[in-house]
């Protein structure tokens with residue numbers, strides 16, 4: 001009897017230690033993925049700047065020189081026609097570099113904030129995808145930089161998903177700035193996600209690509225929420241971010257540390 005009690009106590013302790021190890025590893029993984037997202041953001045910002053300031057400027061200089069060449073060549077000559085083609089190609093490359101750079105990190109986001117950058121992005125998305133986007137971004141006060149960047153990435157990823165997976169012809173984007181929280185909702189009228197797949201995506205993040213996992217991680221870091229609703233009539237993704245740290249629950253990292261300490265203590 002005594003041996004049995006001792007053994008079950010040992011097993012309970014081993015169980016608690018294992019549980020605490022899982023919590024600790026989960027917290028470590030979460031910190032790692034948040035770091036990765038930060039590194040990715042920084043890389044995108046750097047690439048955007050390099051593309052714009054370096055390749056963009058080189059192409060602009062090329063275009064100026066080619067324009068001189070065009071002006072000094074014989075009118076109606078075959079040389080002029082070729083040089084005009086080169087100028088048009090340089091123009092196209094400048095536009096492509098600018099779009100690529102702005103999509104990597106829109107300068108509007110730093111300069112004037114989420115609402116303007118989102119409006120610009122949505123307009124471009126509608127043109128590129130042919131999907132009808134109804135959106136309203138009331139310009140309020142500036143939000144903290146990390147919140148603006150997270151909201152912008154959620155918008156980008158959701159619209160990319162709508163284009164890639166939903167088959168929708170229309171999407172509605174709603175942005176609300178309340179005293180305590182900001183809410184970004186993206187609702188499409190596409191084919192939706194099957195109930196089984198949705199359950200997997202919601203519960204474990206299994207079946208999820210980088211997109212949903214990244215959005216969820218960004219929300220976790222801001223102690224916000226990412227909610228996904230889907231039916232045969234379409235999919236809605238809503239991101240909710242509390243604006244003030246006081247309104248935020250303790251971070252997962254601190255929560256996990258506290259849980260580990262309690263679990264180990266209670267079996268010692």
Ligand SMILES: Nc1ncnc2c1ncn2[C@@H]1O[C@H](COP(=O)(O)OP(=O)(O)OP(=O)(O)O)[C@@H](O)[C@H]1O
Pocket residue numbers: 161162164165166188190191192193201207208209210211212213235
């Ligand atoms: N708006 C949507 N309509 C229909 N299905 C969707 C929609 N958004 C996401 N999904 C489904 O959820 C899955 C996970 O999305 P997620 O963005 O995480 O990955 P992905 O788009 O497949 O790949 P990645 O984003 O890593 O390039 C998608 O593969 C798709 O099946």
Ligand SMILES: [Mg+2]
Pocket residue numbers: 157160161209210211212
């Ligand atoms: Mg995706």
